[in-house]
Amino acid sequence: MGRVAGKVALVTGAASGIGRASAIALGREGACVVLTDVQAKGEEAAAEIRKAGGKARFQMQDVTSEGEWAVVVGGIEKEFGRLDILVNNAGIAVSGMVTDLTFDDWKRQQSVNVDSVFLGTRAALPLMRKGKGGSIINISSIAGLRGAPRLSAYCASKGAVRLFSKAVALECAAIKDGVRVNSIHPGIIDTPIWGQVVPGTNEPLDLDAMSAFRVPLGVKGVPADIANAVVFLASDESRYITGEEMVIDGGLTVGSI
Ligand SMILES: NC(=O)c1ccc[n+]([C@@H]2O[C@H](COP(=O)([O-])OP(=O)(O)OC[C@H]3O[C@@H](n4cnc5c(N)ncnc54)[C@H](O)[C@@H]3O)[C@@H](O)[C@H]2O)c1
Numbered sequence: 504m505g506r507v508a509g510k511v512a513l514v515t516g517a518a519s520g521i522g523r524a525s526a527i528a529l530g531r532e533g534a535c536v537v538l539t540d541v542q543a544k545g546e547e548a549a550a551e552i553r554k555a556g557g558k559a560r561f562q563m564q565d566v567t568s569e570g571e572w573a574v575v576v577g578g579i580e581k582e583f584g585r586l587d588i589l590v591n592n593a594g595i596a597v598s599g600m601v602t603d604l605t606f607d608d609w610k611r612q613q614s615v616n617v618d619s620v621f622l623g624t625r626a627a628l629p630l631m632r633k634g635k636g637g638s639i640i641n642i643s644s645i646a647g648l649r650g651a652p653r654l655s656a657y658c659a660s661k662g663a664v665r666l667f668s669k670a671v672a673l674e675c676a677a678i679k680d681g682v683r684v685n686s687i688h689p690g691i692i693d694t695p696i697w698g699q700v701v702p703g704t705n706e707p708l709d710l711d712a713m714s715a716f717r718v719p720l721g722v723k724g725v726p727a728d729i730a731n732a733v734v735f736l737a738s739d740e741s742r743y744i745t746g747e748e749m750v751i752d753g754g755l756t757v758g759s760i
Pocket of ligand 1: 519
């Protein structure tokens with residue numbers, strides 16, 4: 504308990520899955536959490552944190568909107584005067600063979616998964632620097648480390664998040680602003696995002712069967728597996744870690760057994 508006590512955190516895409524679990528875990532560990540999402544049910548996650556004795560509020564935010572980032576971060580500055588943790592988590596999976604994707608599909612994928620991380624990082628850094636530091640955690644994917652069929656646009660977006668994180672980590676380190684930037688690369692985690700993925704022929708999208716077959720540890724992950732890493736990277740326990748890519752995939756990208 505209290506591993507991020509006194510810190511102010513902003514978690515995007517916090518109405519569901521990994522973002523929801525991360526916000527709840529940060530709240531449990533003592534952070535004041537601002538949850539945002541395009542889905543109003545993010546309010547339920549904020550209420551859950553408050554019910555457990557934590558501090559949290561929910562705000563609607565479309566992470567692709569530059570103006571909305573200014574409103575969200577401006578509101579945090581007014582209310583708390585600081586921002587210590589940013590979890591750029593909101594994301595979608597645009598799936599399909601590359602020849603079946605429209606240019607609009609491609610742009611929507613990059614806008615939600617990559618533009619958002621740029622906009623969020625740029626909006627948050629000045630406030631983090633005022634507080635002499637912070638931790639930015641960008642949720643990439645193992646699809647940002649290697650290719651996956653029917654996920655070309657998604658892979659491109661997650662690869663971009665991986666190297667954007669490293670470049671900004673070095674910029675922050677160079678000016679000794681106390682801000683660390685890391686990416687997390689989840690494998691197969693049981694969340695609603697899988698409903699957006701088009702399965703291959705003869706391959707039902709059954710996460711249990713898929714994990715039993717492909718994941719060395721034999722099982723799918725749950726959002727808490729990622730939330731635990733978010734708390735670690737958000738806390739001072741990880742003070743010497745920046746520009747790192749943390750893979751949480753049950754051994755999936757390590758090799759086969
Ligand atoms: N679940 C997995 O197996 C897995 C694996 C690797 C990476 N990821 C990444 O984890 C992150 C979270 O995904 P999840 O699995 O929890 O899926 P999810 O669908 O449960 O949650 C994604 C959330 O992002 C929100 N969102 C979508 N577009 C938005 C926008 N424009 N503005 C604000 N919020 C928006 C959604 O409303 C939703 O609440 C994503 O970046 C995803 O790519 C997930």
